[in-house]
Amino acid sequence: QSVLTQPPSVSGAPGQSVTISCAGSSSNIGAGHGVSWYQDLTGTAPKLLIYDHNSRPSGVPGRFSVSKSGTSASLAITGLQAEDEAHYYCLSYDSSLSIWIFGGGTKLTVL
Amino acid sequence: QVQLVESGGGVVQPGESLRLACVASGLTLSSYGMHWVRQAPGKGLEWVAFLETNLRSEYNVDCVKGRFTISRDNSKNTLYLQMNRLTADDTAVYFCVRNRGDPGVPGNHFDSWGRGTLVTVSS
Numbered sequence: 001q002s003v004l005t006q007p008p009s010v011s012g013a014p015g016q017s018v019t020i021s022c023a024g025s026s027s028n029i030g031a032g033h034g035v036s037w038y039q040d041l042t043g044t045a046p047k048l049l050i051y052d053h054n055s056r057p058s059g060v061p062g063r064f065s066v067s068k069s070g071t072s073a074s075l076a077i078t079g080l081q082a083e084d085e086a087h088y089y090c091l092s093y094d095s096s097l098s099i100w101i102f103g104g105g106t107k108l109t110v111l
Numbered sequence: 112q113v114q115l116v117e118s119g120g121g122v123v124q125p126g127e128s129l130r131l132a133c134v135a136s137g138l139t140l141s142s143y144g145m146h147w148v149r150q151a152p153g154k155g156l157e158w159v160a161f162l163e164t165n166l167r168s169e170y171n172v173d174c175v176k177g178r179f180t181i182s183r184d185n186s187k188n189t190l191y192l193q194m195n196r197l198t199a200d201d202t203a204v205y206f207c208v209r210n211r212g213d214p215g216v217p218g219n220h221f222d223s224w225g226r227g228t229l230v231t232v233s234s
Contacts, residue, residue, distance in 0.1 A: 034215070052217055102155060
C-alpha cells in the first residue's frame with residue numbers, strides 16, 4: 001500500500017555520506033503534511049529520528065538532516081558510522097486516503 | 112520518562128479475536144493522540160489505527176476492514192486494540208505509539224514507541 005516510495009537499499013563506507021529519498025504525491029508530502037523519519041535497528045522498536053525542519057529528539061546527532069522539495073523528501077546522513085546500519089522509514093499523512101503512510105523502508109548498509 | 116508497554120499478543124487461529132493493551136507511564140494517555148502501528152515479519156511498518164484525545168478514531172481501512180477497534184481506559188492509563196476475525200495477514204508485531212502534533216500538519220510525528228507485542232495467526 002506504500003504510496004511513499006523509498007529505495008530498498010543504500011550503502012556507504014564509514015565516514016561517507018548517503019541520502020535516502022522518499023517520493024510522495026500531492027496528497028501527502030506535496031500537500032504540506034508533516035514528514036518524519038524513523039530508524040529501525042534490528043531487534044529494537046523503531047525510533048523517531050528527525051521531523052519537520054530538521055527537528056531532532058535529544059540524542060540524535062546533527063549528522064542526520066532532512067530536506068523537502070515538492071512531493072519528495074530526503075534524509076541525509078553524513079559521517080557514516082557502523083551503528084547507523086539499520087532500516088529507515090519516512091512517514092506522512094495522506095489526506096486523500098485519510099491515513100498515515102510509511103514508506104516501504106530503506107536498508108542502510110555501512111560497508 | 113515516557114514508557115509504553117504492550118501486552119496481549121500470542122498465537123491464535125484464523126477467525127479468532129485478541130485484545131492488545133498498552134500501559135502508559137510518564138504520560139497521561141488522555142492528553143495525547145495514540146496510534147497502533149504493526150510490522151509483519153521481515154516487512155515494513157504499517158499504520159493501523161489512531162485515537163484522538165476527544166476519542167475520535169481513524170483506521171487503516173485496507174488492513175482493518177472494520178474488524179479492529181481502538182479504545183482507551185483513562186482510569187488505567189491504558190490503550191487497547193480489539194482485533195476480531197483475525198487472518199494470517201494480521202501476523203505482526205504491534206506497537207503502541209504516541210502522536211505529537213495535529214494530523215496532517217507540519218511537525219506531526221510519532222515520538223514514543225513501545226517495544227511491541229507479537230501476534231501470530233496460524234492454524
